[in-house]
Amino acid sequence: MFFHAHPDDEALLTAGTMAMLADEGHRVVLVVATSGERGQADLAPGEALGTARIAELYRSAAALGCARVVNLGYGDSGLAPGGGEAEDRPDNAFIDADVEEAAGRLAAVLTEEGAELLTTYDPAGGYGHPDHVQVHRVGGRAAEIAGTPIVLEATVDRDPLLKGIRLARRFYPQLDVRAFERAYSPGEAITHRVNVRRFARRKRASMAAHASQATGADTRTLGVMLKIPRPIYRLVFGTEWYVRRGLPPGTRLRHPFELPPRG
Numbered sequence: 001m002f003f004h005a006h007p008d009d010e011a012l013l014t015a016g017t018m019a020m021l022a023d024e025g026h027r028v029v030l031v032v033a034t035s036g037e038r039g040q041a042d043l044a045p046g047e048a049l050g051t052a053r054i055a056e057l058y059r060s061a062a063a064l065g066c067a068r069v070v071n072l073g074y075g076d077s078g079l080a081p082g083g084g085e086a087e088d089r090p091d092n093a094f095i096d097a098d099v100e101e102a103a104g105r106l107a108a109v110l111t112e113e114g115a116e117l118l119t120t121y122d123p124a125g126g127y128g129h130p131d132h133v134q135v136h137r138v139g140g141r142a143a144e145i146a147g148t149p150i151v152l153e154a155t156v157d158r159d160p161l162l163k164g165i166r167l168a169r170r171f172y173p174q175l176d177v178r179a180f181e182r183a184y185s186p187g188e189a190i191t192h193r194v195n196v197r198r199f200a201r202r203k204r205a206s207m208a209a210h211a212s213q214a215t216g217a218d219t220r221t222l223g224v225m226l227k228i229p230r231p232i233y234r235l236v237f238g239t240e241w242y243v244r245r246g247l248p249p250g251t252r253l254r255h256p257f258e259l260p261p262r263g
Protein backbone atom coordinates (compact mmCIF):
# COMPACT_ATOMS: atom_id res chain seq x y z
CA MET A 1 0.00 0.00 0.00
CA PHE A 2 1.35 3.39 -1.08
CA PHE A 3 0.18 6.32 1.04
CA HIS A 4 0.48 9.78 -0.50
CA ALA A 5 -0.67 13.29 0.40
CA HIS A 6 -1.95 14.50 -2.98
CA PRO A 7 -2.63 13.10 -6.46
CA ASP A 8 0.69 13.30 -8.42
CA ASP A 9 2.96 12.61 -5.42
CA GLU A 10 2.86 8.92 -6.37
CA ALA A 11 4.12 9.80 -9.87
CA LEU A 12 7.18 11.60 -8.58
CA LEU A 13 8.15 9.35 -5.67
CA THR A 14 6.98 5.75 -6.00
CA ALA A 15 5.52 5.15 -9.48
CA GLY A 16 8.32 2.87 -10.68
CA THR A 17 8.18 0.74 -7.53
CA MET A 18 4.40 0.45 -7.85
CA ALA A 19 4.66 -0.66 -11.50
CA MET A 20 7.41 -3.13 -10.57
CA LEU A 21 5.46 -4.73 -7.70
CA ALA A 22 2.28 -4.92 -9.82
CA ASP A 23 4.37 -6.58 -12.53
CA GLU A 24 5.62 -9.12 -9.98
CA GLY A 25 2.01 -10.04 -9.18
CA HIS A 26 1.55 -8.07 -5.96
CA ARG A 27 -1.77 -6.35 -5.26
CA VAL A 28 -0.86 -2.64 -5.25
CA VAL A 29 -3.18 -0.17 -3.50
CA LEU A 30 -2.81 3.61 -3.75
CA VAL A 31 -4.17 5.77 -0.90
CA VAL A 32 -4.26 9.56 -0.93
CA ALA A 33 -5.09 11.74 2.08
CA THR A 34 -6.58 14.58 0.01
CA SER A 35 -7.75 15.28 -3.53
CA GLY A 36 -5.16 18.05 -3.90
CA GLU A 37 -7.82 20.67 -4.53
CA ARG A 38 -5.45 23.49 -3.54
CA GLY A 39 -2.67 22.55 -5.96
CA GLN A 40 -1.28 24.91 -8.56
CA ALA A 41 -3.29 24.66 -11.73
CA ASP A 42 -4.96 26.54 -14.51
CA LEU A 43 -8.27 25.63 -12.89
CA ALA A 44 -9.15 27.70 -9.81
CA PRO A 45 -8.47 25.88 -6.52
CA GLY A 46 -11.59 24.23 -5.15
CA GLU A 47 -13.98 21.34 -5.62
CA ALA A 48 -13.74 21.21 -9.44
CA LEU A 49 -9.95 21.00 -9.27
CA GLY A 50 -10.22 18.24 -6.65
CA THR A 51 -12.56 16.25 -8.91
CA ALA A 52 -10.24 16.71 -11.90
CA ARG A 53 -7.21 15.64 -9.88
CA ILE A 54 -8.89 12.47 -8.57
CA ALA A 55 -9.78 11.56 -12.18
CA GLU A 56 -6.10 12.06 -13.05
CA LEU A 57 -5.12 9.89 -10.08
CA TYR A 58 -7.23 7.01 -11.44
CA ARG A 59 -5.54 7.34 -14.86
CA SER A 60 -2.12 7.30 -13.20
CA ALA A 61 -3.08 4.28 -11.07
CA ALA A 62 -4.26 2.44 -14.19
CA ALA A 63 -0.93 3.13 -15.93
CA LEU A 64 0.90 1.66 -12.92
CA GLY A 65 -1.27 -1.45 -12.57
CA CYS A 66 -2.89 -0.52 -9.23
CA ALA A 67 -5.76 -2.72 -8.06
CA ARG A 68 -7.48 -0.07 -5.95
CA VAL A 69 -7.46 3.67 -5.24
CA VAL A 70 -8.65 5.07 -1.89
CA ASN A 71 -9.11 8.76 -1.04
CA LEU A 72 -9.28 9.44 2.71
CA GLY A 73 -11.03 12.71 1.78
CA TYR A 74 -9.28 15.24 3.99
CA GLY A 75 -8.96 18.84 2.83
CA ASP A 76 -5.77 19.81 1.03
CA SER A 77 -4.01 22.03 3.61
CA GLY A 78 -2.31 24.05 0.89
CA LEU A 79 1.04 25.75 1.20
CA ALA A 80 1.73 29.25 2.45
CA PRO A 81 3.36 31.59 -0.17
CA GLY A 82 7.01 31.07 1.00
CA GLY A 83 6.35 27.56 2.34
CA GLY A 84 4.89 26.32 5.62
CA GLU A 85 1.30 26.13 6.82
CA ALA A 86 -1.28 28.23 4.98
CA GLU A 87 -3.52 30.25 7.27
CA ASP A 88 -6.61 30.17 5.04
CA ARG A 89 -6.96 26.39 5.07
CA PRO A 90 -10.24 24.45 4.96
CA ASP A 91 -11.98 23.19 8.14
CA ASN A 92 -11.14 19.58 7.36
CA ALA A 93 -7.49 20.28 6.41
CA PHE A 94 -5.35 17.15 6.68
CA ILE A 95 -2.81 18.87 8.96
CA ASP A 96 -5.58 19.67 11.46
CA ALA A 97 -6.83 16.08 11.52
CA ASP A 98 -6.33 14.16 14.74
CA VAL A 99 -3.39 11.80 14.03
CA GLU A 100 -5.01 8.95 15.95
CA GLU A 101 -8.30 9.32 14.06
CA ALA A 102 -6.67 9.57 10.62
CA ALA A 103 -4.29 6.70 11.42
CA GLY A 104 -7.25 4.57 12.53
CA ARG A 105 -8.92 5.11 9.16
CA LEU A 106 -5.76 4.22 7.24
CA ALA A 107 -5.17 1.22 9.52
CA ALA A 108 -8.65 -0.06 8.67
CA VAL A 109 -7.67 -0.13 4.97
CA LEU A 110 -4.32 -1.79 5.80
CA THR A 111 -6.14 -4.47 7.82
CA GLU A 112 -8.83 -4.99 5.18
CA GLU A 113 -6.13 -5.49 2.53
CA GLY A 114 -3.84 -7.55 4.76
CA ALA A 115 -1.09 -5.20 3.59
CA GLU A 116 2.48 -6.47 3.98
CA LEU A 117 4.09 -3.12 3.26
CA LEU A 118 3.19 0.54 3.65
CA THR A 119 5.08 3.48 2.22
CA THR A 120 4.96 6.89 3.95
CA TYR A 121 7.30 9.90 3.75
CA ASP A 122 10.48 10.96 5.55
CA PRO A 123 9.94 13.09 8.71
CA ALA A 124 10.78 16.29 6.78
CA GLY A 125 7.95 15.56 4.36
CA GLY A 126 10.30 15.67 1.37
CA TYR A 127 10.37 19.31 0.33
CA GLY A 128 8.41 20.27 3.46
CA HIS A 129 4.76 20.51 2.45
CA PRO A 130 2.79 20.30 5.74
CA ASP A 131 0.49 17.58 4.32
CA HIS A 132 3.59 15.50 3.55
CA VAL A 133 4.85 15.83 7.13
CA GLN A 134 1.39 14.67 8.25
CA VAL A 135 1.66 11.62 5.95
CA HIS A 136 4.79 10.65 7.88
CA ARG A 137 2.99 10.90 11.24
CA VAL A 138 -0.30 9.30 10.20
CA GLY A 139 1.33 6.58 8.11
CA GLY A 140 3.73 5.51 10.85
CA ARG A 141 0.97 5.34 13.45
CA ALA A 142 -1.41 3.47 11.10
CA ALA A 143 1.22 0.78 10.52
CA GLU A 144 1.60 0.39 14.30
CA ILE A 145 -2.17 0.00 14.78
CA ALA A 146 -2.52 -2.47 11.90
CA GLY A 147 0.72 -4.34 12.67
CA THR A 148 1.99 -3.81 9.12
CA PRO A 149 5.39 -5.52 9.05
CA ILE A 150 7.27 -3.29 6.60
CA VAL A 151 7.19 0.52 6.60
CA LEU A 152 9.29 2.34 4.03
CA GLU A 153 9.64 6.11 3.95
CA ALA A 154 9.60 7.23 0.32
CA THR A 155 12.22 9.90 -0.22
CA VAL A 156 14.78 11.08 -2.74
CA ASP A 157 18.55 10.77 -2.51
CA ARG A 158 19.41 14.44 -2.39
CA ASP A 159 22.86 13.97 -3.98
CA PRO A 160 21.82 12.79 -7.50
CA LEU A 161 18.78 15.07 -7.31
CA LEU A 162 20.98 18.14 -6.88
CA LYS A 163 23.24 16.89 -9.67
CA GLY A 164 20.24 16.43 -11.97
CA ILE A 165 18.78 19.84 -11.11
CA ARG A 166 22.14 21.51 -11.80
CA LEU A 167 22.33 19.76 -15.18
CA ALA A 168 18.71 20.65 -15.98
CA ARG A 169 19.41 24.29 -15.12
CA ARG A 170 21.41 24.60 -18.32
CA PHE A 171 18.09 24.18 -20.12
CA TYR A 172 15.80 25.65 -17.45
CA PRO A 173 17.67 28.49 -15.70
CA GLN A 174 14.54 29.31 -13.65
CA LEU A 175 14.98 26.08 -11.63
CA ASP A 176 15.87 27.01 -8.06
CA VAL A 177 18.64 24.72 -6.79
CA ARG A 178 18.45 26.15 -3.27
CA ALA A 179 14.87 24.88 -2.90
CA PHE A 180 16.26 21.33 -3.08
CA GLU A 181 19.33 21.68 -0.87
CA ARG A 182 17.63 20.71 2.39
CA ALA A 183 14.88 18.58 0.86
CA TYR A 184 14.39 14.83 1.20
CA SER A 185 17.24 12.69 2.62
CA PRO A 186 21.03 12.56 2.45
CA GLY A 187 22.42 9.52 0.65
CA GLU A 188 23.78 7.87 3.79
CA ALA A 189 20.29 7.67 5.38
CA ILE A 190 18.82 5.69 2.47
CA THR A 191 18.38 1.93 2.98
CA HIS A 192 16.64 0.95 -0.29
CA ARG A 193 17.60 1.98 -3.81
CA VAL A 194 15.12 0.46 -6.24
CA ASN A 195 16.15 0.40 -9.88
CA VAL A 196 13.02 1.33 -11.83
CA ARG A 197 14.64 2.10 -15.18
CA ARG A 198 12.64 -0.71 -16.79
CA PHE A 199 9.46 1.10 -15.75
CA ALA A 200 10.49 4.58 -16.94
CA ARG A 201 7.81 4.59 -19.64
CA ARG A 202 5.04 3.79 -17.15
CA LYS A 203 6.41 6.30 -14.65
CA ARG A 204 6.31 8.93 -17.36
CA ALA A 205 2.73 7.90 -18.23
CA SER A 206 1.81 8.30 -14.57
CA MET A 207 3.31 11.80 -14.55
CA ALA A 208 1.59 12.71 -17.82
CA ALA A 209 -1.77 11.60 -16.35
CA HIS A 210 -1.60 14.57 -13.97
CA ALA A 211 -2.21 17.08 -16.75
CA SER A 212 -3.64 19.78 -14.45
CA GLN A 213 -0.29 19.95 -12.67
CA ALA A 214 1.84 19.69 -15.79
CA THR A 215 0.52 22.40 -18.06
CA GLY A 216 1.28 26.09 -18.02
CA ALA A 217 4.13 27.77 -16.21
CA ASP A 218 7.55 26.14 -16.01
CA THR A 219 7.73 26.96 -12.31
CA ARG A 220 5.51 23.97 -11.44
CA THR A 221 7.63 21.05 -10.37
CA LEU A 222 5.81 18.42 -12.39
CA GLY A 223 5.70 20.62 -15.49
CA VAL A 224 9.45 21.11 -15.27
CA MET A 225 10.05 17.41 -14.61
CA LEU A 226 8.09 16.38 -17.71
CA LYS A 227 10.15 18.71 -19.89
CA ILE A 228 13.49 17.39 -18.65
CA PRO A 229 15.33 15.83 -21.61
CA ARG A 230 15.00 12.06 -21.60
CA PRO A 231 18.63 11.09 -20.74
CA ILE A 232 18.62 13.39 -17.68
CA TYR A 233 15.16 12.16 -16.76
CA ARG A 234 16.53 8.61 -16.74
CA LEU A 235 19.49 9.66 -14.60
CA VAL A 236 17.27 11.31 -11.99
CA PHE A 237 14.25 9.02 -12.14
CA GLY A 238 15.80 5.62 -12.83
CA THR A 239 15.96 4.98 -9.09
CA GLU A 240 13.45 5.32 -6.25
CA TRP A 241 14.65 5.70 -2.68
CA TYR A 242 13.32 4.54 0.68
CA VAL A 243 14.34 4.60 4.33
CA ARG A 244 13.44 1.68 6.55
CA ARG A 245 13.97 2.69 10.17
CA GLY A 246 15.96 0.46 12.49
CA LEU A 247 18.32 -1.04 9.92
CA PRO A 248 22.07 -0.83 10.51
CA PRO A 249 23.89 2.17 8.98
CA GLY A 250 25.25 1.49 5.52
CA THR A 251 22.38 -0.86 4.62
CA ARG A 252 21.99 -0.94 0.84
CA LEU A 253 19.03 -2.97 -0.36
CA ARG A 254 17.52 -3.11 -3.83
CA HIS A 255 13.95 -4.39 -3.43
CA PRO A 256 11.17 -3.23 -1.05
CA PHE A 257 10.76 -6.72 0.41
CA GLU A 258 14.50 -7.41 0.74
CA LEU A 259 15.93 -7.73 4.25
CA PRO A 260 19.52 -7.13 5.30
CA PRO A 261 21.66 -10.28 5.53
CA ARG A 262 21.83 -11.59 9.10
CA GLY A 263 25.21 -10.86 10.55
Ligand SMILES: [Zn+2]
Nearest residue numbers: 005006009129
Ligand atom coordinates in the same frame (compact mmCIF):
# COMPACT_ATOMS: atom_id res chain seq x y z
ZN1 LIG B 1 1.97 16.50 -2.41
